[in-house]
Amino acid sequence: MLKIFCFAQDGEALKKQLSRSVSFDSGVQDVVNDILEQVRTRGDAALLEYTERFQGARLNEMMVSGEEIRSAYEQVDSGFLEVMHEAYRNITRFHQHEVENSFFYEGAGGVILGQRVTPMQRALLYVPGGMASYPSSLLMNAAPAKVAGVRDIVVTTPCDPDGRVNPHILAAAAVAGIDSVYKLGGAQAIAAFAYGTESIPKVDIITGPGNKYVALAKKQVFGHVSIDSIAGPSEVVVIADETANPDFIVLDMFAQAEHDADASAVLITPSESLAAAVRETARRRIGSMLRKDIIGSALEKNGAIVIVQSIEEACLVSDMIAPEHLELHVDRPWDLLPSINHAGAVFIGSYSCETVGDYFAGPNHTLPTNGTARFFSPLSVRDFVKHTSIISYSKKQLQECGKKIAAFADYEGLQAHAEAVRVRLDS
Numbered sequence: 001m002l003k004i005f006c007f008a009q010d011g012e013a014l015k016k017q018l019s020r021s022v023s024f025d026s027g028v029q030d031v032v033n034d035i036l037e038q039v040r041t042r043g044d045a046a047l048l049e050y051t052e053r054f055q056g057a058r059l060n061e062m063m064v065s066g067e068e069i070r071s072a073y074e075q076v077d078s079g080f081l082e083v084m085h086e087a088y089r090n091i092t093r094f095h096q097h098e099v100e101n102s103f104f105y106e107g108a109g110g111v112i113l114g115q116r117v118t119p120m121q122r123a124l125l126y127v128p129g130g131m132a133s134y135p136s137s138l139l140m141n142a143a144p145a146k147v148a149g150v151r152d153i154v155v156t157t158p159c160d161p162d163g164r165v166n167p168h169i170l171a172a173a174a175v176a177g178i179d180s181v182y183k184l185g186g187a188q189a190i191a192a193f194a195y196g197t198e199s200i201p202k203v204d205i206i207t208g209p210g211n212k213y214v215a216l217a218k219k220q221v222f223g224h225v226s227i228d229s230i231a232g233p234s235e236v237v238v239i240a241d242e243t244a245n246p247d248f249i250v251l252d253m254f255a256q257a258e259h260d261a262d263a264s265a266v267l268i269t270p271s272e273s274l275a276a277a278v279r280e281t282a283r284r285r286i287g288s289m290l291r292k293d294i295i296g297s298a299l300e301k302n303g304a305i306v307i308v309q310s311i312e313e314a315c316l317v318s319d320m321i322a323p324e325h326l327e328l329h330v331d332r333p334w335d336l337l338p339s340i341n342h343a344g345a346v347f348i349g350s351y352s353c354e355t356v357g358d359y360f361a362g363p364n365h366t367l368p369t370n371g372t373a374r375f376f377s378p379l380s381v382r383d384f385v386k387h388t389s390i391i392s393y394s395k396k397q398l399q400e401c402g403k404k405i406a407a408f409a410d411y412e413g414l415q416a417h418a419e420a421v422r423v424r425l426d427s
């Protein structure tokens, strides 16, 4: 199930296997492109057909009522509510540190220059709900949107075949103060909110994680709307030395693998004895896991133990993968941080397990996957704002530099640009 590779011998083959790419396989691309096109051209009719096909639900009503949200909040276990409230406070507090201010300054000659930071007006938060339900993802998406000051925040998540949304998700919506929840999932939901349909209002940004269909749909609609990142099937890389605990490592690898048969989990270590112990522990423990089939498939397809020559080489291999999550189970974990260039989130030391970040610590768990941590960042307040440049010249200030500006336009051969300045110099 967890094959052991030696980087020195299998380097080239491993590069191919481990480097995850944003180019999803062509079967998935065809399916997603077709769904996007159908919803774009046929609107609600296609949306409802796909909802019936993929969720088994024939919907008369696409939205959850306010009453359902209130009653879910009242009925959910009070201990769970408390944890959700505490987690939401932690997440909000973290995101408050990301707030950017507008700025203005006096440029040469006293002109006023600046940048306004303003919130997006309409955001869709996608909360996955195919194989499991993710109230934690609702909290993770809502907090930065709220902190940014987004005016209209709507959530969508797949309902069950009876048209019901998981009550824990509805309770999380109440915790975050969100009252618009749709029952739609998959690429068809992404299409509906990206293009708009008769019943679904187009949004400005779509954020949130999802399976490969959701992640690819977000990628394809980018440009019609903004997106946060490609946050697809979960991934973890563990870098470990001989001091690490094999049980910790195995359960952290299982934790990501249990999300999806397309998830991935890789251990990189210079210790052959640790590699053998992890493989043995995985074999022993998998039988007791409720999601053993999903874990087994994910590890079979995208699981590996890679033996390297040193911890430094482990960092290089990890960078090659650019994982969503990177755990450092080594003697001096902080020392490795400068050698890590590409990871969505880094977990320092063997007690900072990824589950802590998934639910509770505060940093966002919506993270880039498929190697896109090379250029995407975790979901943040920055995703929910945009920037507008401000330029203010008086007549006198324009007269001081107008000739130079008009000359620049002349060099570009753009006469109207030049005249637009000269006409003011003569006025």
Ligand SMILES: NC(=O)c1ccc[n+]([C@@H]2O[C@H](COP(=O)([O-])OP(=O)(O)OC[C@H]3O[C@@H](n4cnc5c(N)ncnc54)[C@H](O)[C@@H]3O)[C@@H](O)[C@H]2O)c1
Pocket: 031, 054, 055, 127, 128, 129, 130, 131, 132, 134, 137, 158, 185, 186, 187, 188, 209, 210, 211, 212, 213, 214, 230, 231, 232, 233, 234, 259, 260, 263, 324, 365, 366, 367, 368, 369
């Ligand atoms: N990267 C992150 O930040 C992050 C965070 C949390 C969860 N995740 C990931 O989110 C995903 C959740 O996946 P999920 O499936 O449980 O829920 P989901 O809501 O992402 O996907 C369910 C929907 O996928 C669509 N779908 C399923 N099979 C299809 C098919 N054959 N053809 C077309 N559409 C199909 C259906 O519309 C279905 O309703 C997992 O991959 C998990 O690892 C990622």
Ligand SMILES: N[C@H](CO)Cc1c[nH]c[nH+]1
Pocket: 134, 136, 137, 233, 234, 235, 256, 324, 358, 365, 366, 367
């Ligand atoms: N590990 C997921 C991100 O890949 C987030 C999550 C939510 N619930 C449990 N885990």
Ligand SMILES: [Zn+2]
Pocket: 234, 255, 256, 259, 358
């Ligand atoms: Zn998780």
